[in-house]
Amino acid sequence: MxxxxxxxxxxxxxxxxxxxxxxxxxxxxxxxxxxxxxxxxxxxxxxxxxxxxxxxxxxxxxxxPDKHALGLAAIVDNVDRFMGTTWLRPLAQSTDPISTLLDILQRHVDGEVLCDVRLGCPLQNLSQEMSGLDEDFRTYLNGIHEQWRTAIADALRKGQDAGQVRKDISAEAAATMIIATHQGTVGLIKTAQSTDIGASSFEAFYQYLNSLRTTGNSTPGPKEGLTS
Amino acid sequence: MxxxxxxxxxxxxxxxxxxxxxxxxxxxxxxxxxxxxxxxxxxxxxxxxxxxxxxxxxxxxxxxPDKHALGLAAIVDNVDRFMGTTWLRPLAQSTDPISTLLDILQRHVDGEVLCDVRLGCPLQNLSQEMSGLDEDFRTYLNGIHEQWRTAIADALRKGQDAGQVRKDISAEAAATMIIATHQGTVGLIKTAQSTDIGASSFEAFYQYLNSLRTTGNSTPGPKEGLTS
DNA sequence: TCCCACAAACCGACCGGTTGGTCTAGTATT
DNA sequence: AATACTAGACCAACCGGTCGGTTTGTGGGA
Structure with a gap:
């Protein structure tokens, strides 16, 4: 001493x-x-x-004070960080929203985001389990969804202003559907215990996202042309 | 004897x-x-x-013999019937797959399928909860997903043969994504405890599904022209 | 027609084990 | 000495599952 x-x-x-x-x-x-x-x-x-x-x-x-508080704190601590680094920040900094989205999604399919396929996405697991059960959890998780949706919608709107994204679509509706499709795909992967089905879903999803680009705008593959 | x-x-x-x-x-x-x-x-x-x-x-x-057997029997009993009447049969009998899909989805958004929004879709709840836990449940639920996927893909392929659906898309991939988007949307509804978000997702989903039609093919709204 | 043996169906007290949560005693640092 | 922290025995409630015993209805022999 x-x-x-x-x-x-x-x-x-x-x-x-x-x-x-x-x-x-x-x-x-x-x-x-x-x-x-x-x-x-x-x-x-x-x-x-x-x-x-x-x-x-x-x-x-x-x-x-109790299990509830411990659980909520643990979830908030982790999910906030995850959402920020994986979705919110990349989207906010993006100059090409469609490519950024494709990139994030591709990393999911490649298994780079979900550490263990069998466990699924924590956010989705929790939403599924708790939103009908506990109002505190539900409120928090729904708020995360709102943030998420807003981040995507904002990015798409920015893309619309920049002329990269078609103006005849609703950014909000597209953002909602993108989240739904993403979450649904992760769910399918979990049930199938295999990323193959995720790749299948992504094949169609990829076409959809590219269809949001303005005609004439280049459509780079998900693995190239967006690292800058 | x-x-x-x-x-x-x-x-x-x-x-x-x-x-x-x-x-x-x-x-x-x-x-x-x-x-x-x-x-x-x-x-x-x-x-x-x-x-x-x-x-x-x-x-x-x-x-x-035990809780496991009871649970599995209860699920199989119910889910089989639900899938048959809600998805498999309508799709098999359909002469216009896109419209049939839009119809089914619209009925979900209208709250005609899910009796209670807060409880979510039994199939999804169970898939989410059990697929990482119990192989018997997982195998069954995954099989249901396979049936579902095949039914949609077959319907789309039939539509392609009939010239209603674009031939430059993969029926399998589209079917997978349709399921993913649908499941994801139901999940969002459950977390939000409101069908509004489902309507938002559907707005974009509706556009996507109609984009699968061959150009020049009529695109009736989800509520009309498909009851025959 | 009566009767009874038999088994399917049902009952509910009870079991060991686990749960989230409480409480008191004790430790380490200032 | 005061205080933030840790330890773990203990608690009632509940879990899925067991088990000895009772009810119920039926088919076959007399």
């Missing part, structure tokens, strides 16, 4: 207890998310979460 | 016990389906099912 270091920690106000507490909190969030992702919220066992997080009931109920 | 008597016995063999047994069996299947539809398979309580069916544990385990 080097005593010279101790005061420094104190001066910084870095309470070692708080640090440790924060670490177990994070461990709990992570373990909870994994458990929920694997088994769903209702079937997620607190004991299993504790085992994975390496702590005990006492710790859990010190940091969270 | 007196062969002359058997037919007589068989004919007389209207055993009242068997009839009653069959009735409670049906009651169990129905109650089980409702419970599973509401709470999912894993959260479906046998005691609640028994309460709804008006019988006891003993009866249940006389008719079914």
């Amino acid at each position: 080097p005593e010279t270091l101790k005061p420094i920690q104190a001066e910084k106000g870095e309470d070692a207890r708080q640090i440790r507490g924060e670490r177990t909190r994070q461990a709990l969030l992570e373990a909870a998310f994994d458990e929920i992702h694997q088994h769903g919220y209702r079937s997620a066992s607190l004991n299993d979460i504790l085992k994975a997080a390496g702590c005990t009931k006492g710790s859990l109920y010190h940091h969270f | 007196p062969e002359t008597l058997k037919p007589i016995q068989a004919e007389k063999g209207e055993d009242a016990r068997q009839i009653r047994g069959e009735r409670t069996r049906q009651a169990l299947l129905e109650a089980a389906f409702d419970e599973i539809h509401q709470h999912g398979y894993r959260s479906a309580s046998l005691n609640d099912i028994l309460k709804a069916a008006g019988c006891t544990k003993g009866s249940l385990y006389h008719h079914f």
Whole structure:
């Protein structure tokens, strides 16, 4: 115990207890998310979460009032980050919305986004399980959908203004359908336990998305011409 | 084995016990389906099912070996019938696949198919919950998806032969995407607890489906011109 | 026609196990 | 000493499933 270091920690106000507490909190969030992702919220066992997080009931109920709060926090923590990096940011920065969408979707089909096909998309799993059961979860998940829809619609509108996207379609309606088709495809993949069916769905989806381009606008394949 | 008597016995063999047994069996299947539809398979309580069916544990385990068998039987019983009347038969009898599809989808948006928006589509709920968990359920549900996909693809191919549907698209891919989009839309409706978003998705979906028609082919609205 | 053996159908108390959640005792840091 | 944190025994409620026993109706022998 080097005593010279101790005061420094104190001066910084870095309470070692708080640090440790924060670490177990994070461990709990992570373990909870994994458990929920694997088994769903209702079937997620607190004991299993504790085992994975390496702590005990006492710790859990010190940091969270109940299972509901733990689950919601774990979901929010993870989904917010995922949506931001995978969808919202790329779309906001895009100069060619159709190509950006094709790119994101292709990465799903390639299995680069969903770590495990069998588990499906956490957002979809949770929406499916909880939206009819718990209003807090539902409100949050629906909000995510809204953000998502708005991000796609905005990108499409921007594309319309730039003359890349046909103006005779409703950006909102197209955005809604794009989300529906994407979510539906992920669901099919999960049930089939195979990405083949996803590729089949994407084949038609690819044609549809390209049909949204203004005539004469180039239609690069999903794997090329959009890395810039 | 007196062969002359058997037919007589068989004919007389209207055993009242068997009839009653069959009735409670049906009651169990129905109650089980409702419970599973509401709470999912894993959260479906046998005691609640028994309460709804008006019988006891003993009866249940006389008719079914375990919860798994009961659940599967209830699902098969219901989903098979639903798929046949809602999708397979109309598509097989259709002379205009695109219009038939639009009609079926419109009826979903109008809330005529899903009895309760909040509960979502049983097929989707189960696929989502069980396909990563139980191989028996998954195999069955995946088979249903295959039937569904084949029915749509066949109808589209028939339309291609008849010159109503564009020949430059893959009927299989289009069928897969149609299912995905439909399932995804139902999922969105469930999360939003409102059919508005379904109408939005359908607006774009409607355009897409009509784009599959051969150019020059009439594009009647979803509500007219396809009742014949 | 009567009667009874027999089995299908049904009953519900009970079982071990698991669930989410509580509570008290104790530890480590300031 | 004060306080944030952790530990884990414990709890009632509920889970799916078991089991010994009762009811019910029927077919075959007398």
